[in-house]
Amino acid sequence: xxxxxxxxxxxxxxxxxxxxxxxxxxxxYFTAFLMHLLNIVHIADDEVFFKVYYLSKIYEFxxxxxxxxxxxxYAVSPHFRFHHITTLSVAWASFYHVPVEAKILIYLPIxxxxxxxxxxxxxxxxxQQFRKLMPITGTVQLVTxxxxxTAMLIEKRGxxxxxxxxxxxxxxxxxxxxxxxxxxxxxx
Numbered sequence: 001x002x003x004x005x006x007x008x009x010x011x012x013x014x015x016x017x018x019x020x021x022x023x024x025x026x027x028x029y030f031t032a033f034l035m036h037l038l039n040i041v042h043i044a045d046d047e048v049f050f051k052v053y054y055l056s057k058i059y060e061f062x063x064x065x066x067x068x069x070x071x072x073x074y075a076v077s078p079h080f081r082f083h084h085i086t087t088l089s090v091a092w093a094s095f096y097h098v099p100v101e102a103k104i105l106i107y108l109p110i111x112x113x114x115x116x117x118x119x120x121x122x123x124x125x126x127x128q129q130f131r132k133l134m135p136i137t138g139t140v141q142l143v144t145x146x147x148x149x150t151a152m153l154i155e156k157r158g159x160x161x162x163x164x165x166x167x168x169x170x171x172x173x174x175x176x177x178x179x180x181x182x183x184x185x186x187x188x
Contacts, residue, residue: 015067020125022059026118029056030111037107046103050095053110056117057088079179090172097165098152105148112141135184142180145173 033049035041064084094106116137123130149170153163 011066011069016125018063018066018125019121022063023118023121023123023125023127026056026114026121029053030114030118033107033114034111037111049110053114054088054091054095056114057091060084061088077183079176079183082179083176086172090169093165093168098162098169105152109141109145109148112137112144116141135187138180139184142173142177146170146177149173 029049029052032043036043036046036049061084064081068081094109098106116134119130119133119137123134149166152166153170
């Protein structure tokens with residue numbers, strides 16, 4: 001008779017399955033949004049993509065609680081907690097307070113963020129080969145965000161209400177970058 005050894009069912013196991021699912025969903029979102037932007041296929045209008053992205057940020061906010069409860073070491077870094085708790089407000093400021101004509105400068109940060117989350121969540125789900133990509137995709141998403149939001153602010157020809165939102169977003173990106181650099185320094 002063959003004995004099957006099973007690992008005990010824990011919150012950590014649920015988190016690992018959850019991370020794998022979230023990684024796969026980020027991959028699907030990235031592919032669909034990129035195909036939409038390149039006019040390869042029209043799946044939905046931009047607002048649908050923005051709303052789905054915004055919902056994913058609500059989920060990330062809740063994920064901080066789930067991951068922290070599971071006592072996973074990656075989750076308790078100040079950068080992880082701060083970023084996932086505040087990203088919801090950055091997404092809200094981006095979608096609802098940045099003028100429509102500037103939305104193109106929001107697409108690139110969305111794509112790089114979703115691509116980073118694809119690799120990150122699959123890595124957290126157990127795909128160890130993606131570990132080496134984390135510093136690269138993390139840096140690319142933050143640099144892209146900083147460049148795009150700075151371009152929005154420089155492009156202004158006079159004061160408008162969106163300057164408040166854009167300044168907030170830039171401040172958050174700078175804070176994220178400082179936290180990220182601290183994480184990279186501490187990981188060596």
